[in-house]
Amino acid sequence: MRKHISLLALLGILAAGCSENARQVEETEENETNTLAADSANLQPALQSINADDILKHTTVLASDAFEGRSPATTGEDSTVNYLTRQFKKLGLQPGNPNGTYVQEVPMFGYTPQPTATIKAGGKSVKLNFPTDYVAVTRQYVPNVDVTNSEMVFVGYGIVAPEYGWDDYKGVDVKGKTIVMLVNDPPITKATDASKLDSTMFGGKAMTYYGRWTYKYEIAAEKGAAAVIIIHETEPAGYPYEVLSGSHSREGFEIITPNKNMDRAKVEAWITEAKAREIFSATGRSLEQMKEAAVKKDFKPIPLNATATFNIKNKLREVKSRNVIAKLEGADPALKNEYVVYSAHWDHLGKDPSLQGDQVYNGALDNASGTAGLIEIAEAFTKVKTKPKRSILFLAVTAEEKGLLGSKYYASNPLYPLEKTVANINMDVLNAYGPTEDVVVIGYGNSTLEDVLAKAAQAQNRRIVPEASPEKGSFYRSDHFEFAKQGVPALYAKSGVLARNQPADYVKKWQNKYTAEDYHKLTDEVSDDWNLEGAAEDLRLFLRVGYTVANTKKIPEWKQGTEFKAKREAMLSGPADSVTAKYQ
Numbered sequence: 001m002r003k004h005i006s007l008l009a010l011l012g013i014l015a016a017g018c019s020e021n022a023r024q025v026e027e028t029e030e031n032e033t034n035t036l037a038a039d040s041a042n043l044q045p046a047l048q049s050i051n052a053d054d055i056l057k058h059t060t061v062l063a064s065d066a067f068e069g070r071s072p073a074t075t076g077e078d079s080t081v082n083y084l085t086r087q088f089k090k091l092g093l094q095p096g097n098p099n100g101t102y103v104q105e106v107p108m109f110g111y112t113p114q115p116t117a118t119i120k121a122g123g124k125s126v127k128l129n130f131p132t133d134y135v136a137v138t139r140q141y142v143p144n145v146d147v148t149n150s151e152m153v154f155v156g157y158g159i160v161a162p163e164y165g166w167d168d169y170k171g172v173d174v175k176g177k178t179i180v181m182l183v184n185d186p187p188i189t190k191a192t193d194a195s196k197l198d199s200t201m202f203g204g205k206a207m208t209y210y211g212r213w214t215y216k217y218e219i220a221a222e223k224g225a226a227a228v229i230i231i232h233e234t235e236p237a238g239y240p241y242e243v244l245s246g247s248h249s250r251e252g253f254e255i256i257t258p259n260k261n262m263d264r265a266k267v268e269a270w271i272t273e274a275k276a277r278e279i280f281s282a283t284g285r286s287l288e289q290m291k292e293a294a295v296k297k298d299f300k301p302i303p304l305n306a307t308a309t310f311n312i313k314n315k316l317r318e319v320k321s322r323n324v325i326a327k328l329e330g331a332d333p334a335l336k337n338e339y340v341v342y343s344a345h346w347d348h349l350g351k352d353p354s355l356q357g358d359q360v361y362n363g364a365l366d367n368a369s370g371t372a373g374l375i376e377i378a379e380a381f382t383k384v385k386t387k388p389k390r391s392i393l394f395l396a397v398t399a400e401e402k403g404l405l406g407s408k409y410y411a412s413n414p415l416y417p418l419e420k421t422v423a424n425i426n427m428d429v430l431n432a433y434g435p436t437e438d439v440v441v442i443g444y445g446n447s448t449l450e451d452v453l454a455k456a457a458q459a460q461n462r463r464i465v466p467e468a469s470p471e472k473g474s475f476y477r478s479d480h481f482e483f484a485k486q487g488v489p490a491l492y493a494k495s496g497v498l499a500r501n502q503p504a505d506y507v508k509k510w511q512n513k514y515t516a517e518d519y520h521k522l523t524d525e526v527s528d529d530w531n532l533e534g535a536a537e538d539l540r541l542f543l544r545v546g547y548t549v550a551n552t553k554k555i556p557e558w559k560q561g562t563e564f565k566a567k568r569e570a571m572l573s574g575p576a577d578s579v580t581a582k583y584q
Contacts, residue, residue, distance in 0.1 A: 040459060043547060046380035050539045052532035054379075055430070058087075058372035060526050062346070063364035070363060071350025072253055072399045073110055073319035080346050080371075081322050084396050087375050088326035091382050096325025096393055097415055104323040106398055106409045112251045112315040113137045117269075119152070121282035121306035128275065134229075135248035136269035138312045141260035145312050147226045147267055150178040152306040156294035157186045158228075159210045160219055164201055165297060172301040175224035178267075178308040179301075180276075184236045184471065185211035186295045206470035209563065214403070214476075217268050227267035227310055231276040231287075238472030243520045244270050246361075250352060253402040255409055256318070267310045279306060321398040323406050325415065328381050330550065332389035338420045340550045341393045341488075342377055342542070343407065343479050344370035344427040345400030349520065364526045366519065369430035371396055373539050380543050388550035390422065397479050400428075407479035411486045418483075419571050422555040423449055424490040425542055426480035431495035431534035432527070433510045438496025439464045439541065443475035446484075446564075449491040449545070449556045456544035460537060465496060487567035489556040491545065495534050 040047075061067075061083065068076035085102045095102045115136040119126040128134045138145045156168040158181035168181075185202035189195070197204045202211070209215050213230055220228040234240050248270070254261060271279075277287050283305050293299055324346065330336030348363025362368070378394045393416065397406030414421070439457050441450050444466035454464045467474060475481060480490035497507045518524045549556060558565035 042385045043544065045383040045385065046543060047540045049380050049383050050376050050536050050543065052536045054376055055369065055372045055532045055535050055539070056526070056530070058375050059364060059368045062368035062371055063362040063526055065360050065362070067362075069350040069361040070346060070348045070368070071251070072108070072321040072347055072402065073317075074350060076350060077321060077347070077398070081324055084324040084346065084371070084375070088324070088378065088394065091326075091379050093326035093328055093378060093382070093394070096327045096395070102324055102326055104325060104410065104413075104415060106321045106323055106406055107256050108253045108319050108321055108399065108405060109141055109256050110251050110253050110317045110319050111137065111139070111141075113248070114313040114315070115267075116311050118309045119279055119306060121152075121279045121304065122284060124282045126275070126279055126282060128271075131245040131249040132272075133275045134269055134271045135244050136227075136267050136310060136312060137248055137252055138266055138314060139254045139261050139264045139268065140266060141254075141256065141262075141316065143314050143316060145266045145310070145314075147178065147308065147310040149307045149309055150176065150226050152178045152180060152304040152308050154290055154302040154304055155179045155181050156299045156301070157182050157184070157210075158216045158219060159186070161202070161208075161210050166202075168294070168299060168301070169223060170300045174220075174301070176226045178227040178229060179220055179223075179225045180229045180231065180271075180304070181216055181220075182231055182291065182294055183211075183213070183233055184473065187471075188295060203470070207473035207476070209476060211471075211473055212476045213270075217265060221263060221265045225265050227269065227308060228265050229269045229271050229308075231273060232270050233273050236471065238469065238474070239515065239519065241270075241272055246349065246520050247401065250350065251315075253319070253321070253399050253405055255405055267312060269310075279304070282306070321406065323398055323410055324396040326378060326394045328378075328387070328392040328394075330389050330391040331387040335389040336391050338390045338422055338555075339393050339416050340388075340390055340546050341395055341421060341424045341483070342374055342427070342546060343395045343397060343424055343483075344374040345398070345406065345479055346371045346396040347398050347401055347406070348524075349401055355522075358522050361520070361522055362525045364524050365432060365514070366429050366524055367400070367427075369432070369535065370427040373427045373430050373535065373542075376536075376539050377543055377546070380539075381547075384547065388547055390550040392546065392550060400479055404479055404482050407482040411482040411488075418486050418488055421483070421488050423546070423549050424480050424483040424488050425449075425546055426478055426490065426492045427539075427542065428478040428492070429494075430532070431538060432530040432532055433495075433499060433507060433534060434502065434531035435500045435534045435537050436496040436507065437462055437498040437500055439538070440467050440494045440496050441465070442467050442478075442492040442494065444470070445559060446475075446562050447489040447491065447556055447558050449489055449549070450493075452545050452548050452552075452556070453491060453493060453541070456541055456548065459544065460541060462496070462541075464493070468497065484564050485567075487558075487564055487571045489558055489564075489568070493538075493542075495538055499534075
């Protein structure tokens with residue numbers, strides 16, 4: 001009987017505990033609802049200030065021929081920096097540089113490559129025409145490089161990843177050689193189902209940093225290769241070869257390092273799939289055979305019975321480009337020295353005087369639209385009834401199109417400590433096809449910022465979804481990545497794929513058309529058929545996210561298993577007055 005009473009008592013205690021937990025959950029949900037409602041009322045003037053007409057107005061100016069395609073270190077840069085500075089001043093924002101200016105100088109050098117290349121394979125000479133068959137640059141700060149009769153070796157995907165038990169080099173000495181590799185990560189399939197990718201290897205469908213061309217060039221240089229050739233394939237890369245030929249056939253830029261970049265490989269090149277097939281065929285092989293061999297862990301580098309000769313003459317100039325930055329100081333004395341950073345790159349591909357007719361790569365969507373969005377969000381924050389507790393930085397970075405150089409420089413030389421930087425929200429190519437029911441998160445599952453985004457999206461009757469093609473590595477292709485590499489939680493989100501009141505395939509067709517016909521082409525111009533209401537909706541969403549982060553006690557974090565988590569935790573394990581000390 002006593003045991004029975006004890007059991008009843010225990011059940012009563014458990015029931016009371018469950019009731020209390022339920023009550024706490026209900027209170028938490030009610031508090032979140034009340035907070036969202038209060039924030040919505042507080043943000044109404046700011047939300048209403050964001051509109052499609054203003055986005056179009058700023059985009060039209062920035063993408064005009066007068067701005068000459070906004071290439072760094074040109075009169076187009078001067079026009080862009082002056083325009084952004086005027087806008088930030090007009091809004092009453094403080095200079096973002098502690099030196100009292102709105103700019104951060106970014107020391108770079110410009111290089112215009114003039115390459116020639118010849119490959120001899122299987123006793124045959126394979127002619128390479130620049131830039132239709134290949135592109136090649138040297139990022140060494142020298143006027144001329146030569147690689148002569150360099151032995152060619154196929155190294156699969158060119159990856160060394162100990163955590164996956166993967167090594168494409170297998171100890172083979174490639175010093176002084178020309179190595180050839182495939183784009184992206186190896187698509188490893190499940191042993192039990194060859195139609196499905198193994199999620200335990202290289203992120204499954206999602207690309208890891210090992211798949212990025214930047215990594216491939218880095219590891220090749222570390223191995224001592226003289227030249228590196230990546231085989232371009234449009235489907236896995238996610239963009240046509242013309243993106244490469246358009247970018248690398250004119251002046252490129254690189255940040256100046258103390259050793260003049262002499263630790264880079266002499267030649268960094270891409271080659272078309274068709275030319276790769278021709279080279280392999282001359283050696284008695286096929287591209288399919290090479291790809292089949294490269295997806296196996298026991299792959300070993302394959303000598304190609306071929307040699308490569310490159311000469312690159314470099315037209316060099318030292319330049320100082322500029323990031324543009326403005327600040328809205330936080331209202332809380334205890335938190336105003338912590339920062340939420342909104343970013344967008346202002347640059348595009350500039351002007352090509354050698355062309356007949358239209359010579360200006362206006363870059364209207366990429367990324368005059370994102371820069372216009374940055375101005376719109378900056379204006380909106382000045383209209384919030386209750387100013388955010390943390391400070392907000394509005395950062396327009398240079399040279400994204402040249403390899404994320406402006407954001408790389410800022411993240412390596414921050415104007416405000418990165419341990420005090422709680423989040424980065426990045427905008428690159430806004431939506432010109434109208435409102436959507438969903439929001440795509442690039443790099444889905446990486447940080448708690450997307451949890452904030454999900455709640456904010458609910459206020460718009462929208463939901464967040466993963467990107468459809470994570471294997472294309474979009475997370476590594478815009479400026480938020482440089483913040484992420486340094487450990488700062490970063491959010492890169494875009495309009496979704498389900499347009500309101502449109503057919504199910506409407507967005508996919510629109511995006512495919514833009515990628516094929518306009519992306520990085522002369523035709524990326526302001527168009528009468530744009531619908532920027534979706535862009536305005538997205539900017540209102542990003543405003544909500546940034547405002548929430550700027551006022552919430554708990555700061556964003558990288559989620560478990562994310563490659564950036566360890567760096568952030570190491571960054572924040574400093575003195576007691578570090579940014580997380582208050583929240584532990």
